[in-house]
Amino acid sequence: MRVLVVGGSGLLGRSICRRGVSAGWSVVGTFHSGEIAVPGVAARRLDVTDRSAVRALVAEVRPDAVVGTPYRYGDWAVTADGAAHVALAAAEVGARLVHVSSDALHAGRPTPYADDDVPTPLNAYGAAKAAAETAVRAIDPGATLVRTSLIVGEGSKQIQLCRDALAGRAVLFSDMIRCPIDVTDLADAVLELVVGNHAGPLNVAGADAVSRAELGLLVARHFGLDAAGLKTTTSAAAGQAGPTEVRLDCARAAGLLRTRLRGVRELLA
Template sequence: MRILIVGGSGFLGSELVRQAAAEGHAVAATWRTRPGTAAGADWLPLDVRDRTAVLDLIGAFGPDVVVNTASGGNMASGGNMASGGNTASGGSDWVTTAVGAAHVAVASAAHGARLVHVSSDAVFSGEAVTYAEDRVPDPVTPYGAAKAAGEAAVQAITPTAVIARTSLIIGDGGSGHERLVHGLASGGVKGMLFTDDVRCPVHVRDLAAALLELASSDRAGVQHAAGADAVSRYELGCLVARRNGIDPARLPYGRRADTGLRGPLDVRLDCGLTQRHLTTRLRGAREFLAQPRIST
């Protein structure tokens, strides 16, 4: 297959490039500020805010599948894992996240490519705590609103597309969430890990494998691809610390509810329906963080 990874230079995008290339696909990947380093792809500059550029690039490469991981804003701080230095909403770039999603959908449809669009649990408020694939988004942050708008555009333009919502993406040290744990433990970053802010973290390898599986399936519409365990950001921090040989006692913690920060508290993606159609198992954080890191 010919696969285009939009946002291939990002954390998830790089893993998608690695796995798609390892599976023998012809891979092109895009970057905005600097090319990615993963081998096996043709690296192409692209800003999804530029509709014509998106149409031209997809037309020129002629992909069978487009996976759109591009998103504006900082996903790690958007999660409010720590209070210090982070805003309630995280950075959010409406045009990239919402309008850019529409541009990629229009270009994919125009050139007959199947689209897998990556979305987020940030589309939910947390009021219901557990969210299945058919729940209607009720975002409470600008980032969540932009992701929800992106989803709506993709659904309207490309009804056969997969919209894959995920949660905190963790790896073998490279994610913003893991770097934050190191920064907090060393005192280099000020803030705390919240004991009442709960998500379902996923390992980047599981997520990339699930997305590629969905790309070659006939699934359409919203899919949930998060990890099996609901953990607080503090528990997640402790798991990362233990795996990396850091004393979890060094991690500052507290209740987000006491900080007055706006945003969802407890959001758990129910992935049951999606998981039933996947051979890739979406492991929980307690499982994948109990294992030693694999260097890539």
């Protein structure tokens, strides 16, 4: 199995690369400004906003499958256009495509979102993620679109944000609810989908719905940190535009995958 991981220098990308190599696959990972540094992975620099460069690399590598993980918050060209370039290049060589999307494309509501609920973005990042999905589905109807949530694990920006809030350097929202997932669980799920045939959106997130403020308390307990200084507020009080409650119903993924999607309370017990 020869797999190209676009965005291999990110937290999820590196985990997918690492676990793909462990499975005995031939893995090529791309990076733009960071580094991959995973033994056994062939690292290649790539600017996903350059359509010709994406096509040339995919044509050279000729992978059996492509995993698309690139994004840059606030950068439409990377998040939306880049996803389209990757999908077009993968289709040209007949590669299986697994595109990693986000729960940010939902507006938020008290009831969980099903896999195929229509995107209702509230901000530019959510709109870029929704546009990326639209492009991928139009180009390759057989592609899998993994809708996931906050990614936690070693080196996670989400864990660091909680540490910063515990130290008084940041603030966590008590009304912003998500379903955090461990990076290794998500990577394993993606690898299963690479060799599967699921087409269309699939919610792949953790079993627990928690607020960012509760996540901060879980991090404090897990790492033995003092929670007395935890700074919290509400998104309304902070004037933060964006979705609040976004719960993903992952029942379909639970029945389809061998990977167990653990909840954050178990992960940070």
